[in-house]
Amino acid sequence: MLRCMKKYFSLEDLLREQLRDLFNAEENYNRHLASFITTATSIKLREQLKTVEGVTRQNIKLLAEMCNELGVPPQGVTCEAMDGLIREAKDTTSDWGDTATIDAALIANAQRIVHYEIAGFGTAKEFARVLSHKTISKTLNEMLQRAVTTDQELTRIATGGWFNSGINNEAADVAA
Ligand SMILES: [Fe+2]
Numbered sequence: 001m002l003r004c005m006k007k008y009f010s011l012e013d014l015l016r017e018q019l020r021d022l023f024n025a026e027e028n029y030n031r032h033l034a035s036f037i038t039t040a041t042s043i044k045l046r047e048q049l050k051t052v053e054g055v056t057r058q059n060i061k062l063l064a065e066m067c068n069e070l071g072v073p074p075q076g077v078t079c080e081a082m083d084g085l086i087r088e089a090k091d092t093t094s095d096w097g098d099t100a101t102i103d104a105a106l107i108a109n110a111q112r113i114v115h116y117e118i119a120g121f122g123t124a125k126e127f128a129r130v131l132s133h134k135t136i137s138k139t140l141n142e143m144l145q146r147a148v149t150t151d152q153e154l155t156r157i158a159t160g161g162w163f164n165s166g167i168n169n170e171a172a173d174v175a176a
Contacts, residue, residue, distance in 0.1 A: 015127040016072045022120050023063040023074040025082035029113060030056040032086050040097040040106050042167055044157050048150075049110065055146050062143065066136050083115050100170035107158045107167060114154065117147045 033053040034148035040046040067074040089109035093102060160166030 018124045020077035021079045025079035027057045069162045103167045104171040
């Protein structure tokens, strides 16, 4: 409690720190996406992860602009949570033998990460809204919607659609 009070004097301070944390998280994720893309064997999954790479690049730029607008440098905060998620993602994809299982693991990792992004963007969006930072709130809402779409696309690749089975089924078939 005391630590929080030292660091955050207001919701405005908290918003700034959250945006800096998200900036670091997106930078970290973006740095590692190339290796996840290379590891993916499904063309659909690889294309989706390439889209995510582009979205994270855009998020980095947008978060830097928001930080500048609020008068803080975007750099200087480490997002330990994203660091942990990426470390876990690298661990779980390094030893798997079967290709469909590797893809299933990559989707599991990407969905953990996108859920973290959804929580982060959604919370920051609400902080910005109540603080009347209209443009920032609107931009964060757009980032949130793109993250939700990514989550839905990953689910679709994992579970398949009406006419084809997803990666999870392929991985299960190999195991059977
Ligand atoms: Fe974080």
